Amino acid sequence: MLRQDMRVKVGGARWLPALVAAAALLVGGAACGGDTGGGAEGKAPPSAGSAAFPVTIKHAAGETVIERAPKRVVALSTGWVDATLALGVVPVAGNKWSASGAVFAPWNPELKEPATTAINTVADISVEQIAGLRPDVIFGSYQVTSNKGLYTALSEIAPTIGIIGTDNQDGTWQEILATVGKVLGKSAEAQKAVEEGERRLAGVATTYPGLKGKTVSYVVLRQPGTVQAGARPNDHLVRFFQSMGLGAAPGLVKLESKGGETGFLSYEQLNALDGDLMFIGGFSDSEMAGFEKSELFKKIPTVKNGTYHVLDAEKIGAMRTPTVRNISYLLDAMRPALEKAGS
Template sequence: MSARPALRGAALLVTALVVTGCGSGDDSGDDSATGTGGSASGSSEAFPVTISTAFGDVTVEEEPTRVVALGWSDAETALALGVEPVGASDWLAVGGDDGLGEWVEQGYEEAPELIETMEPSFEAIAALEPDLILDTRSAATEERHELLSEIAPTISQPEGVGPYQTTWQQQLEMVGQALGRTDEAEELAAEVEQAFADAAAAHPEFEGTEVAVGAYTSEGFGAYVSGDARVAFMEQLGFENKTEIEDLATENFFIPVSEEQLGLLDAELTVVFPIFVEASEFTGNPLWQALPSVQEGRAVVLDDLTVLNAFSSASAPGLLYALETTVPLFADALDG
């Protein structure tokens, strides 16, 4: 695929959540779904299976053959487990492509019907005649869940988890169970966990190091708090999100940072990326340049769109790519 001119889906997501004030949920990777069937992967023996969601238990009676994947990273997660959706939200779609992150190696044999991300057409979804809808990381409203459930069994986010706050572990577990691919899901989860463990072991300097993770949009700077996937990524490597940022956390996973507060982004390691703007719009700002972490080379600007998409994806395949590409940047910054 060609390089994308903008982080379309992710940028829309961030903007929508910051503006509407959606709450963050449980960030843990604890079990969030309980299967009642067997553990055979990709087989009818795994069904029926019942999965606990924020809106009650959902039972998938038979192995699904027509899956619509609506949640952020649901499509690439299903694909990683060997199932091609017939419909998928256009989170990262640009210029008619398939909406998959550039790190996804498998690709589709037959591209799915793309569904509008923020305002999906329920008529278009119904027309695909799905027997399963994956919506594990989305706007997470009961109304949305009920409307989708009228079409097909719908796997929404786990109980106690807010909009877009499903962790990659929870997503992988739920999608694996719903597809009858628990073995594949467990293998992929183990691969990702091992990749994080290997990266952390290779860089003991990460352990306990203070980090500030921020973004810059047309509205200005902001910072992420615990409960956000990007912070979880850093925490799994051993970093600790800056206490002063955590102290300002509300129900959002993102707090605005005025230019007068820009010192909040100064940390032992500062990681900032642009959304819908060029990085030069903030890297040339004298206030940014005056931050000690910037002056001392301890600031990393993620301006490669593929890397940034993967870092923000909160999906198992995306995280593997993000680990390969970002960890060396963090290590170099701390090394001075």
């Protein structure tokens, strides 16, 4: 994990003539100018009291000082986008949602181009494109945090905040929301949103009392011969399930306790998927359909028991990134499985 002791002071948008020099800092070559349209002015947060600023945000790339509430926000990950929207601010740019080819995540219908520019964060991020949007703050992705040259280049445009988690993954949706609340001068609103989200998740156990003591696994098809699953305590989806009263599948917990790698399982380890229910999907629906017909699939304990539930690529993508904004979207997708297991 990158650890830079770098403090970036927020002035206005400091996209000097140094933009060219900043772009040159990119590792792997200078970024090409894609769509450099300025986009619509982001909906500004209400004027925050002067006591809220300046505020120092600690993150995986160092520290960033925010001197006043930003109006134009660029958010380069789903968690940042959703937290910004939850606090009433529409970003001038957000990461492109790629689970199904959609421009933005389906639970954010208010995001539309060209008012909000979609930034491709899978390929090389264009510094020039972001500079053209004249942001007041940039919430960076893992790609930004792990690339010192890219982080420095973006910091020359506007104060830039890296991921706030550890172990090379971003923080929880609660931590992300709290951070955005500090940056926007809306900490009280952020706390209320966290409490509401947690209440809704905890309410699942009340709605479906039969879920008590039940266990669950999620599986994402990767390259041939490997699936992604998880039982690590810091796994975001494991925490998401725990907030509803669901534990991790015993086989995965056992594998984790023995020092095994539960992030990725070989087909020979599929017997670890022995929870009371399982959510499974692929990065494409055709990929999942092919796997579902295989003999390997039929040998998975939860498949034998008939307690598995296939999710399309859009929903499995959302499940891997729980946020304050997609809780309802995920619960709707999971409802048939929860009703069956909780009855």
